[in-house]
Amino acid sequence: MALHVKALGSSNTHEFDGFYAIYSTAFPLSEQKSRDALLAMQHASFYTIYLAYSDEKIVGFCIMYHPDNKDFFLLEYMAIDEKERGIGLGSMLLKSSIDQLFQTHGTRALLIEIDSPEKSSNEQKIREKREQFYRHLGALKIDPFDYILPLQSSEEAPPMELLVYQPNLHKIPKETLQSWLEKLYANVYGCSKNDSRIAKMLDHVPPILNLI
Structure with a gap:
């Protein structure tokens, strides 16, 4: 083929x-x-x-x-x-x-949003397979970090993870992650860069986050 x-x-x-x-x-x-x-x-x-x-x-x-x-x-x-x-x-x-x-x-860092396979779901195997697919290509997970998808409806966002593909990147500063989130929320999803969900995601993360 x-x-x-x-x-x-x-x-x-x-x-x-x-x-x-x-x-x-x-x-x-x-x-x-x-x-x-x-x-x-x-x-x-x-x-x-x-x-x-x-x-x-x-x-x-x-x-x-x-x-x-x-x-x-x-x-x-x-x-x-x-x-x-x-x-x-x-x-x-x-x-x-x-x-x-x-x-x-x-x-640059390529960001990939996926449904978290670490949370129980009736699509557990599909989520695990999807994560394995991206990891097999070299994408890494930001740790420790839980991603909140910026839905603009009252619907609760599913548990998510943010993967990063960049072969030479193994750690990111908290400030870099905050900048990515603000730009994603504002430019891709039409939310405010001051959206309260961003502060919630960053509340307990360390100054340097590992890509694992």
Whole structure:
């Protein structure tokens, strides 16, 4: 199977439709952005949608947030066509996307939000498998730290973890983590950088946090 990965062009409507067909079935409706919001991301200078092709068929994607003059990236979404899962395409897609991202925008910490497998859930095995997937590629967990997803509804956020991929990074100062959280909350989720949840997350963390 010949797999290759390339960035979705800002004016390519046919490839956008192929991407959206996978996106619209890969996530619960509560976690999806609107088609218009995704079109805006396609045209934004601080987002790149990487598409995975098997021969000429789109079989997966990942969306990277890469703001200018910031010291981190965010893996916002990633999915493989459900008919193509379980054969290693996800690993190849993510590795290639990270390589292209680093080559284009420089090497920074890539942040990855995941549901915590350490909390009991009826999706326990799925969560454990997802964490193992990212850890196998070299992502590390911030310790000690519990991430609060910045939902804007009254719904309680699920227990989360924040993983970091950056091969040369093994510790981060509390101030760096605070800066990342403020930018995520304000620029990605539309919350205030002074959101009380940020202070709650940082209340008991040490001055230096390990990546384990």
